[in-house]
Amino acid sequence: MDKPSRQYAHSCPREKPNTRDDARLARGLARRIATWPALDQALWAASCAHTDPLDDPGYGSTLRLASRFKIARGYSYWLIFLREQDWLDETAAPGDRLSDARSAAWFRALKARGNRAGTIIGRFAELNLAIRVLTPDADRSCVLQPHGASVRQRLNDDRRGFLTPDARVLYREGYRLMDTAEPSKRDRWRSQLLQYRDGLFFAIQAARARRLGTVAQTTISGNLSRVDDRYWLVYTPDQIKTGRADRVLLPKRLNPYIDRYLTEIRPQLLRGQIHDALWAGTLGEPLAERGIEKLVRKRSRHLLGVSIGTHRFRHAIGTTAPAVNRAQPRLGGVVLNISEAVAREHYNRANADLATELFHQDMLERTDDANNRAWLSKTSQ
Incomplete structure (x- = not known):
């Protein structure tokens, strides 16, 4: 595989690290991003770039450095899996590489490697957020609910303790x-x-x-x-x-x-x-x-x-x-x-499931609003 171009090696405009931990995260983030296809690097950089306060900010620009590192790390694992299966088309948009079948295969691969339930749930959450950063308009339903049921349900991690498929x-x-x-x-x-x-x-x-x-x-x-x-x-x-x-x-x-x-x-x-x-x-x-x-x-x-x-x-x-x-x-x-x-x-279980989905959606929207307000406040200062 060709070496990624240096143009997007740092994933987004450099931030001045506040601590040694931030400096370590920034270096680790740059190393992760450097292994991605050039298209993914470019999309990540565009989403993480700081914009004029009156412009619509990319989702990546609202995230803290630690969050970016965690999401990028999880997305790197996904790309490694696609390469291992010979499914990685580096010219395709990140959202176009998703499918229910690939999500199910990744789920089985994570379980086969001995990952715990919390780790598997986290990997899918990181992939979901990474796609939101890279291609916000992409359909992420096959990540959130591959084949009609969430990863959490498949891992019997819900209140009833079993999967209720669609x-x-x-x-x-x-x-x-x-x-x-x-x-x-x-x-x-x-x-x-x-x-x-x-x-x-x-x-x-x-x-x-x-x-x-x-x-x-x-x-x-x-x-x-x-x-x-x-x-x-x-x-x-x-x-x-x-x-x-x-x-x-x-x-x-x-x-x-x-x-x-x-x-x-x-x-x-x-x-x-x-x-x-x-x-x-x-x-x-x-x-x-x-x-x-x-x-x-x-x-x-x-x-x-x-x-x-x-x-x-x-x-x-x-x-x-x-x-x-x-x-x-x-x-x-x-x-x-x-x-x-x-x-x-x-x-x-429909009422409980729908109520949970609405609650999670409301929490996400409130979190996004808080992040955007904090970013606008920081920019105005």
Whole structure:
């Protein structure tokens, strides 16, 4: 790699250090920035440059030296990771190098290196702030909530102690698995069949989320039916935990995927066995509760960085539905076929999550205002 130009070696206009610690931080900051692509150095310098008080200051210029050093250090770790994966395009804007997949891969890499929860959370916070300094208009959602859930949630560091993923992310993952499955590949045809099956399972569960025991009992002739142009899952009271009959209308978009599973994928999975279970296992046998839980944990670990159980689909719907449809707060309970009280007490975390997000946003805005006032006051003096 070409040596970075000296033009941006100090990241921003020099500040007179107040103490030895400031001098050390300034030297360390310059060394960090010197390893960055030239474009990143230029953007950092522009954001950190002091401007006329009447101009809109760059976010970097509102930060103290210690904050700049910490953010730059974290961003350097991110660039090192991108280089190791051969993902670093030095001509691309910093925000364009972000993606949910890369955030998830970095999360797994940090965990594999033995970093503690606080360190991992800090690395993502530093990356978020660095992108804000470098390209303030960039979409940072894949850093704040990669694949629909925050890093803090993935590390089980929240009050409830477990991850509540966004149901839309799980639903989208189901279609991705089905759309990318290629059962025609001779060398991997079996794994591709299982990928398609798992994708259909994810899509159905993310949309309707029935309990594990009910799902494991699902049969084609006894529970699955097609009326006109829609598929239904109809369960008898003895198949439901609450003892109430349940009728589940599946999304119309799933029609061609269910058709293909029934006519092409499932017959190949059966390996000559004959049974009525909707979900077939690896050896063709009916997929039991343990097998269903295993496939969910395997696929979710790849998607989210941590594994979740089948029941977590219900929490996902209970939280996502009222958050997305605020005019219908009871929607989650209706989809899950449970009472409003149960949905509110055990499944809906939307109000707490939204309140937390609003509180954090308010705190950030107040902090930014305070920083800007302090900077303007210092400049006027």
